[in-house]
Amino acid sequence: MRYTRVRAGVAALCAAALLTIYTGTGSLAHGWSAEDETVGYTTIAQDPTLSAVAPEVAMPSGILRTMDGRTLWSRDPDAQRAMASTTKIMTALVVLEHAEMSDVVTVSRDAAGVGEAEIDLRPGQEITVGMLLEGMLVRSGNDAAIALAEHVGGSLDGFAVMMNQKAADLGLSHSSFANPHGLDEPGHYSSAQDLATLSTLAMSDPRFAEMVSQPSVMVDDGQGGAKRYESSNKLLGTYEGANGVKTGWTNKAGYCLVASAQRNDIGLVAVVLGTDSEDERFDEARVLLDWGYEHYRPIEVATAETTAALVPVTDYLDRTVPAVVGESVTVPVFDLDGEISASADVVHEVEAPVLAGQRLGTLTVRQGERLLAQVPIVAVRDVAAPDTWERIEIWFTRIWRSVFGGQLQAPAVPLV
Incomplete structure (x- = not known):
C-alpha cells in the first residue's frame, strides 16, 4: 500500500512538472508559454496533449506555414522583433515593383562605405539592378541594399516610406521598417507571421524565387x-527541396532565417527568429520543415468510380442507376487537424433517359470544419427511357400494386 502511494506521488510530481513546462514557468524561462505555441489552430494551453x-x-x-498560407505550427508569431537581414526580402519586393532588372545604378559613397556584409561596391561604380539584387539576396550585401534604396x-x-507603405498594403501589422538592410535601428522590427506572409508573396515572383535559390552569384567588381x-x-x-x-x-535580432522548400507540389516556409548560434537557426529550420512534411502531405480523399448511391429511375418499377x-482527388492534408469525413448529397430519384456522366450529386470531404474537396457524383451508365409497350406494362402494374400492394419504384440506396 505504501509503495502504491509513493508511486502515485511520483506520477503526480511528473505531471506537475510537465504542466509547468507547457503552461507556465518552464516555457517562460525561454520566453514563451503554452498560450504562445500552436499546432494548427489550437494552442498547447487548450490541448496539452499537442506538446x-x-x-x-x-x-x-x-x-511554419504552407505556401498557400496555412499555419501548421507557430510560437509567439506576432512578437515584434528585430529581424536583421531578413529585411532584404521587403527591400527586394519594393525594388522589383519600382525598377527594371536592367536599370543601371551608380553606387554612392554612402552605399560603398556601409560595412558589415557587402559585395565590395566602389563609389561611382555602375551596376545593374538585377546584379545588385542578386548580391543583396545571395551574399546579403548591405552596400547593395543601400545602392538599391x-x-x-x-x-x-x-x-523606408515605400517599405512601410508596402507593409501597410499587405496588412503587415507587426512590422515597421527604418532601413533597407536590417542593421539594428529604433523603429525597425517585424514578426514571424509577417515575414512568412512577405516571403510567400516574394516567392510567387519568379525573379525573386530564382535569385534566392542560387548557391552562389557572380558580381561585377567595377574593374572589368x-x-x-x-x-x-x-x-x-x-x-531536400530547399529553395x-x-x-x-545582428546583436539585437540574434540569428534569424526564413527558409523555404518545395517537395511533391507542397511548398513550406519556416521562419526562425532569435537563435543563439548560426548553426542552430539552420538546425531548427530543418526540424520544422521535416515536421511539416511528415504531417502535411498529399492524401487521396476521393476515389473515382466509388459508388455513392443507387438512384431510382422513376420511369421504371425496379431499376436504379449507380x-x-x-x-479522384488528392489534396494536402494536415493529419493533426482531426479525422477526415465524406458525405454525399445525391438526388433521391431521376427521370429517364439518364446519360452516363450525368451529374446526380456532390461528394463533400471535410476535416473538421475545413473543406477539403467537393467532387461531382455522376451516373455510371446510360438508362434509356422505356418504349411504348414498356410504359403500358409499367402503368398497369403500378395500378395493380397500388390496389393490392407492391413496389411502385425501386428504393434509393445511399452507400456513402
Whole structure:
C-alpha cells in the first residue's frame, strides 16, 4: 500500500512538472508559454496533449506555414522583433515593383562605405539592378541594399516610406521598417507571421524565387572583372527541396532565417527568429520543415468510380442507376487537424433517359470544419427511357400494386 502511494506521488510530481513546462514557468524561462505555441489552430494551453507531437525547437519566435498560407505550427508569431537581414526580402519586393532588372545604378559613397556584409561596391561604380539584387539576396550585401534604396527611393528615408507603405498594403501589422538592410535601428522590427506572409508573396515572383535559390552569384567588381559570392543560406544544396529564402544576424535580432522548400507540389516556409548560434537557426529550420512534411502531405480523399448511391429511375418499377464519384482527388492534408469525413448529397430519384456522366450529386470531404474537396457524383451508365409497350406494362402494374400492394419504384440506396 505504501509503495502504491509513493508511486502515485511520483506520477503526480511528473505531471506537475510537465504542466509547468507547457503552461507556465518552464516555457517562460525561454520566453514563451503554452498560450504562445500552436499546432494548427489550437494552442498547447487548450490541448496539452499537442506538446507530445509539436516540433522540438527552442527558438523564442517562429512559424511554419504552407505556401498557400496555412499555419501548421507557430510560437509567439506576432512578437515584434528585430529581424536583421531578413529585411532584404521587403527591400527586394519594393525594388522589383519600382525598377527594371536592367536599370543601371551608380553606387554612392554612402552605399560603398556601409560595412558589415557587402559585395565590395566602389563609389561611382555602375551596376545593374538585377546584379545588385542578386548580391543583396545571395551574399546579403548591405552596400547593395543601400545602392538599391537610393536608386528607387531617392534616399534611405524615402525608401523606408515605400517599405512601410508596402507593409501597410499587405496588412503587415507587426512590422515597421527604418532601413533597407536590417542593421539594428529604433523603429525597425517585424514578426514571424509577417515575414512568412512577405516571403510567400516574394516567392510567387519568379525573379525573386530564382535569385534566392542560387548557391552562389557572380558580381561585377567595377574593374572589368567579377567576384563569386556564396549564399549565406546553408540549407541550399544540403536540404531536400530547399529553395530560399534569407538569413540574418545582428546583436539585437540574434540569428534569424526564413527558409523555404518545395517537395511533391507542397511548398513550406519556416521562419526562425532569435537563435543563439548560426548553426542552430539552420538546425531548427530543418526540424520544422521535416515536421511539416511528415504531417502535411498529399492524401487521396476521393476515389473515382466509388459508388455513392443507387438512384431510382422513376420511369421504371425496379431499376436504379449507380451514382459514382466522378474523379479522384488528392489534396494536402494536415493529419493533426482531426479525422477526415465524406458525405454525399445525391438526388433521391431521376427521370429517364439518364446519360452516363450525368451529374446526380456532390461528394463533400471535410476535416473538421475545413473543406477539403467537393467532387461531382455522376451516373455510371446510360438508362434509356422505356418504349411504348414498356410504359403500358409499367402503368398497369403500378395500378395493380397500388390496389393490392407492391413496389411502385425501386428504393434509393445511399452507400456513402
